[in-house]
Amino acid sequence: MVQLCENSDCSNPGKSRCWRCKERYYCGTECQHADWSAHKDNCKPSNRLVAVVDIPGKGKGVIARERIPRGTLLVAEKPRIILPATSKEKLLKSMSLLSEEDKAFILTFPGKDSDLEDRLKHFVPCVGDGNTCLCPTICRINHTCCSPMSGPNTSYTWNEDSKEEELYAIKEIQKGEEVQVTYMSNASNYDGDPPAYLRRKYNFDCRCPGCTRSPEDRQVSGERIEAYNDFVDILPGRFKTDDPFRILVEIEQQILIICEEGFTGEIDGRAYDAFQLCTAYEDAASAKEWMKLHLKCRALYHGKSTEQYKKSVCYTKNPQMHGGWGYLDAGSLKLRGPSKKVLECFYSS
Numbered sequence: 406m407v408q409l410c411e412n413s414d415c416s417n418p419g420k421s422r423c424w425r426c427k428e429r430y431y432c433g434t435e436c437q438h439a440d441w442s443a444h445k446d447n448c449k450p451s452n453r454l455v456a457v458v459d460i461p462g463k464g465k466g467v468i469a470r471e472r473i474p475r476g477t478l479l480v481a482e483k484p485r486i487i488l489p490a491t492s493k494e495k496l497l498k499s500m501s502l503l504s505e506e507d508k509a510f511i512l513t514f515p516g517k518d519s520d521l522e523d524r525l526k527h528f529v530p531c532v533g534d535g536n537t538c539l540c541p542t543i544c545r546i547n548h549t550c551c552s553p554m555s556g557p558n559t560s561y562t563w564n565e566d567s568k569e570e571e572l573y574a575i576k577e578i579q580k581g582e583e584v585q586v587t588y589m590s591n592a593s594n595y596d597g598d599p600p601a602y603l604r605r606k607y608n609f610d611c612r613c614p615g616c617t618r619s620p621e622d623r624q625v626s627g628e629r630i631e632a633y634n635d636f637v638d639i640l641p642g643r644f645k646t647d648d649p650f651r652i653l654v655e656i657e658q659q660i661l662i663i664c665e666e667g668f669t670g671e672i673d674g675r676a677y678d679a680f681q682l683c684t685a686y687e688d689a690a691s692a693k694e695w696m697k698l699h700l701k702c703r704a705l706y707h708g709k710s711t712e713q714y715k716k717s718v719c720y721t722k723n724p725q726m727h728g729g730w731g732y733l734d735a736g737s738l739k740l741r742g743p744s745k746k747v748l749e750c751f752y753s754s
C-alpha cells in the first residue's frame with residue numbers, strides 16, 4: 406500500500422518520514438504546505454524525553470523522563486536568545502536591547518546579583534562564527550568531567566540546517582538519571598586543572614569522580630591529555646615525512662589513550678586524520694573503513710541530519726571524491742582500516 410504524504414491537501418506519495426518523530430510521512434522537499442511546516446516546528450522531542458527540575462546543590466538541571474537509548478536525539482530547540490559575535494561593546498549593547506522578559510529569563514540562571522554580563526557563561530555556541538545563544542532546556546544541563554571513571558551522557562551541537570541546538574545521548578540514560586554534558590567539550594580545551602577552571606569560569610566546585618581523585622592521579626591524566634594534544638597538533642605536518650604505517654599505529658595508540666581518559670568524542674577527528682592519510686596514498690578500501698568510523702562517531706555526537714554529514718557519507722562510497730586524494734604524489738600504497746581494538750573502544754564507550 407502506498408503511504409501518502411500526510412499533509413491534508415497533498416496527495417503525493419510519502420517518500421520520507423519526519424527525521425525527528427519518525428512517525429509522519431511527507432512527500433519531499435517540494436512539499437511546502439503549511440500543515441507540514443507546522444508539524445516540523447512543533448515536533449519537539451524535548452517535550453517528551455527530558456524535564457527541567459531542581460537538582461540539589463546545582464540549581465536547576467535536566468533529567469530523563471524515560472530510558473533513552475544511546476544515539477537518541479533528545480532535544481532539538483530554537484534558541485530563546487541569540488547574541489552576536491561582534492565586539493564586547495556591541496554584545497553588551499545587544500543585551501541592553503533585549504526585552505524585559507528575556508532579561509528576566511537570563512537572570513534565572515546562576516550568577517552575581519542582577520548582573521546580566523555574569524550570565525554570558527551560560528550561553529552556548531550557535532549560528533555562525535562565535536555567536537552564542539541561550540536555550541530553555543540545553544542551557545539548563547549541568548556539567549560532569551570526562552575522566553577514566555566517568556563522563557557525560559549527552560553532547561550538544563548546533564544544527565545549521567534546522568537552526569536549532571540539538572542534544573544527543575552518547576550513552577544509554579536511565580529513567581530519572583541526570584542528563585549531563587561536559588563544559589570542556591574536547592581534549593584540546595583541557596585546561597590543566599579542570600576543578601580550578603570550573604570554579605573560575607562557572608563558580609562551582611566539581612565533585613565528579615574525576616575531580617575527586619588524588620592530585621597524583623589527576624596529574625597522570627593531565628600529562629596523557631597534553632601529550633595527546635601535542636600529537637594532534639603536529640600530526641598533519643608528519644604526513645609528508647613519516648612512514649604512514651607508523652603514523653597509523655600512533656593514531657590508534659592515541660585513540661585508545663584518549664578514550665581511556667574519557668574523551669570518546671576524539672575518535673571522530675582521529676579517524677578523519679587516518680582517512681586523509683589513506684586518501685593521500687590512494688588506498689580507497691582503508692579510507693572507506695576509517696570514514697565509516699568517523700561517521701559513526703560524528704552521528705553519535707552531532708546526528709545525521711546535516712548536509713555536511715550527508716556529504717561525508719559519499720566518501721564512504723567513493724573516497725576518490727575527497728580533495729586530498731593522492732595529494733602526496735607518492736603513488737598508491739595498501740595501508741589498513743581501524744583495528745578491532747579501536748572499533749571496540751567506540752562501541753563499548
Ligand SMILES: C[S@@+](CC[C@H](N)C(=O)[O-])C[C@H]1O[C@@H](n2cnc3c(N)ncnc32)[C@H](O)[C@@H]1O
Pocket residue numbers: 462463464465466513514515526527544545546547548549607608609610611612
Ligand atoms: C549552564 S548552567 C546549568 C543550569 C544551572 N544549574 C541552572 O540552575 O540554571 C551552569 C551552572 O550550573 C551550575 N552547575 C553546573 N554543573 C554543576 C555541577 N556539576 N555541580 C554544581 N553546580 C553545577 C553552576 O552554577 C554553573 O555555573
